[in-house]
Amino acid sequence: MKTLLLGITLFVSTLFPTCARCAPAKPAVEVVVLGSGGPRPFGRGGSSFIVLLDGTPRILVDAGPGAFLRIGELDLDLDNVDTVLLTHLHIDHSGDLAAFFNARALSADGPIVYRIFGPDGSGQFPKTSRFVDLLVGNAGAFAYQKTFGADESFKVRDLAISLDSPRTEIVDENGLVVEEIATHHGDCPAVAYRISYKGAVLVFSGDMDASALPNLVQLAKNADLLVFNCAVLDPPGSPSQLYDLHTPPKKIGEAARDSGVKSLLLSHLAPDVEGQEDAVRKSIRASYPGPVAFANDKLRVRVEK
Numbered sequence: 693m694k695t696l697l698l699g700i701t702l703f704v705s706t707l708f709p710t711c712a713r714c715a716p717a718k719p720a721v722e723v724v725v726l727g728s729g730g731p732r733p734f735g736r737g738g739s740s741f742i743v744l745l746d747g748t749p750r751i752l753v754d755a756g757p758g759a760f761l762r763i764g765e766l767d768l769d770l771d772n773v774d775t776v777l778l779t780h781l782h783i784d785h786s787g788d789l790a791a792f793f794n795a796r797a798l799s800a801d802g803p804i805v806y807r808i809f810g811p812d813g814s815g816q817f818p819k820t821s822r823f824v825d826l827l828v829g830n831a832g833a834f835a836y837q838k839t840f841g842a843d844e845s846f847k848v849r850d851l852a853i854s855l856d857s858p859r860t861e862i863v864d865e866n867g868l869v870v871e872e873i874a875t876h877h878g879d880c881p882a883v884a885y886r887i888s889y890k891g892a893v894l895v896f897s898g899d900m901d902a903s904a905l906p907n908l909v910q911l912a913k914n915a916d917l918l919v920f921n922c923a924v925l926d927p928p929g930s931p932s933q934l935y936d937l938h939t940p941p942k943k944i945g946e947a948a949r950d951s952g953v954k955s956l957l958l959s960h961l962a963p964d965v966e967g968q969e970d971a972v973r974k975s976i977r978a979s980y981p982g983p984v985a986f987a988n989d990k991l992r993v994r995v996e997k
């Protein structure tokens with residue numbers, strides 16, 4: 693598994709402290725990047741992450757195309773991954789959800805009860821409960837999946853999508869707290885998530901344009917790691933219509949500064965962003981002094997409090 697990237701020495705030293713003489717304790721929170729890309733096929737998986745608590749995979753955040761493949765490559769144990777957080781329902785974030793259910797069920801020892809969170813519906817986008825129903829409901833495209841390998845049930849909660857909706861706690865059990873808040877991603881309903889466990893705090897922006905930054909800044913306040921989807925260059929470097937969907941680096945840096953996050957991981961990278969890492973880093977640096985790293989598929993990051 694890849695755990696280091698060139699050129700992120702500061703980030704690595706912060707997130708991967710080493711101790712030559714002592715066996716490393718299992719970190720309370722880690723994140724594994726299953727897919728660090730977006731909708732364009734250029735070698736990165738679509739957006740997807742697995743969050744580990746005390747070394748055990750527990751939470752799937754988005755399920756972009758490629759998640760299934762990376763789970764197998766990393767030989768990840770899915771036995772305890774029963775919570776799914778969907779930031780939005782674009783294909784590059786949800787195309788492998790049914791494949792994840794399939795993979796999880798085929799290694800299960802007993803019934804599985806999923807709890808799935810995602811945005812309410814609007815326009816062409818179904819609410820998340822309807823989306824799951826369309827996949828694996830009784831009349832869904834993959835209705836067979838509910839009993840394929842394991843008996844599965846799906847508890848789905850649709851989250852408020854209006855930007856003035858309050859930040860909401862959706863999980864609070866055994867020290868794990870998950871909160872969410874609405875963001876904005878063009879016409880596609882979207883939410884961001886904050887995961888807190890044993891004092892470590894990890895936030896996922898999902899895809900969002902800059903109009904939702906006040907909500908994101910509030911949710912990410914003092915987080916240890918903010919995973920921000922970085923799909924465009926600063927204007928005018930990317931097609932203008934993309935700025936109605938995504939936040940440019942300069943504003944990502946300002947948001948990281950304003951929220952006081954300790955470190956930043958950029959994911960959902962586009963081909964033009966991938967080739968401009970120095971410019972992106974410089975733009976973020978103008979506002980944000982903390983460690984900044986770029987994601988790759990199969991990168992594993994400790995979230996240090």
Ligand SMILES: [Zn+2]
Nearest residue numbers: 730731784899
């Ligand atoms: Zn996307």
